[in-house]
Amino acid sequence: MRVQGGRGRGPGRGPRARAARGLWVGAELAVTAGLLVLLLVAHQLWWTNREARAEARDTVHSLEDQWGAPGSDRAGDPSGRSGPAGSSDPSDPSDPSQASPAAGDEDVAVEGGPRAGAPGGGAASGGKSTPRGDQAYAVIRIPRIGVTAPIAEGISKAGVLDKGYVGHYVGTAQPGQTGNFALAGHRNTHGEPFRYINRLRVGDSVVVETRDTVYTYVVDSLLPQTSSRDGGTIAPVPRSVVKPSYGYSAPGRYITLTTCTPEFTSTYRLVVWGKLRASRPR
Template sequence: MRQRTRERIPVVVQRDRRGGRLAARGLWTGAELVVTLGVVLLLLVAHQLWWTNRQARAEAADTVHALQRDWGEPEGVAPAVADPSPEPAEGDSPAVGEEGGGGGGRTAAASTPRRSQAYAVIRIPRIGLTAPVAQGISKHGVLDKGYVGHYPGTAQPGGSGNFALAGHRNTHGEPFRHIDRLRAGDRITVETRDTVYTYTVDKTLARTQPGDSGVIATVPRSNVKPYVGYRTAGSYLTLTTCTPEFTSRYRLVVWGRLSDVRQR
């Protein structure tokens, strides 16, 4: 008997072209979103790392010039300062008066400035810094303008106690970016309307906790690392900033002692 040969009918599967187009469109839209997000992030980084620095440095420079005009000295010219007297040994206070006057004719900055008022100029030759010093450490009113901020409640320039300052390490002018380069013996001057105070760097605390209030105490000494700091009264300068760079996890501290006072 002959076997019947079954004929196979081919089955044609048609792909859903509409679904493929939707998938391709979804992938394209996702890629556009990723690229757009990347561009936005780059713009934000550029704004933080470049534009805020440019704006703050320009404002800080204008403020320094305005102070110099107000003080009646040529713009861009630092007053001549003689070589500071030898740095006093730890335990000896520099021969300066109490904050507000006294001390053999040497006087400290007297009245407390208004909040956010720029009233002094700090110069650190080692790192090429010239910046205004303003009262307070608020971000909007002081630090984000590229200013160096004076901790309220601490001594004024040249005063007995601790003249404590803060500044950004990154962005917004970053005046304290390179204070980690300061070494013992480096000079820091703080100029006011009538007087130029010179401090000499002699101690550094590379890292401490943000809440270590001892570093800006009248006699500065770390609460976290109590073996770092001072034990006797004097006229001190404290610089504080964030560390490591681009973070605010810890604080970097540089200390100096008053070593010279010159009237303008």
């Protein structure tokens, strides 16, 4: 006897079953991809901060041990204020002499900065020695935002910034010198020491310690956003070439803090400037 309707189909061989299996496999792949993304985000936002902060903390303690005295009491006024603020002088147009020839090579850095050996560079701690590349040689303390971090020579990611350090732009002045002591730091991940520098206000103190001297700078001006190629911000006399109303027109002893903005991007740069108020021996 002939069976009508052709061959019977085994279980799971119909189009609906195949579609269901395809949806299941797709859902599993989507869940796996989502977990991988979450793990990557957790690594970037939590693990890199944990590792970098631990390394930076150990480096600060090591420097203090080498210098022979703890630095926990050298952060200045706990309120973060440090007396009357200076004022910028934006009256002079952008000075061509402030244009700098070279470019920093890191996302967090300002491009167009001075080259090694350019005017305004010099030795750490009063000209006694020049730090080696990636060498941590000073400590920065910013009481307003609770920052304590080592300062290292250079702005390489692997050797400096990703360790949670603050990097010194090679070729700019060293602490206390006439010129511009220019620094870069991560705003997000890898310790993010400069995450909250946008919260600094005129008059806040930024303390830099070297082996021999403690320098106290006073925040004087903040440039909320400028191009990553605005090398004028870290020139010896700092003035933005993109927004020339921000900056200075006369030589002085400046400090510059630079980081990326907006957060979690590297599109623009946020810049904080300060002036040296005082220095004293350690």
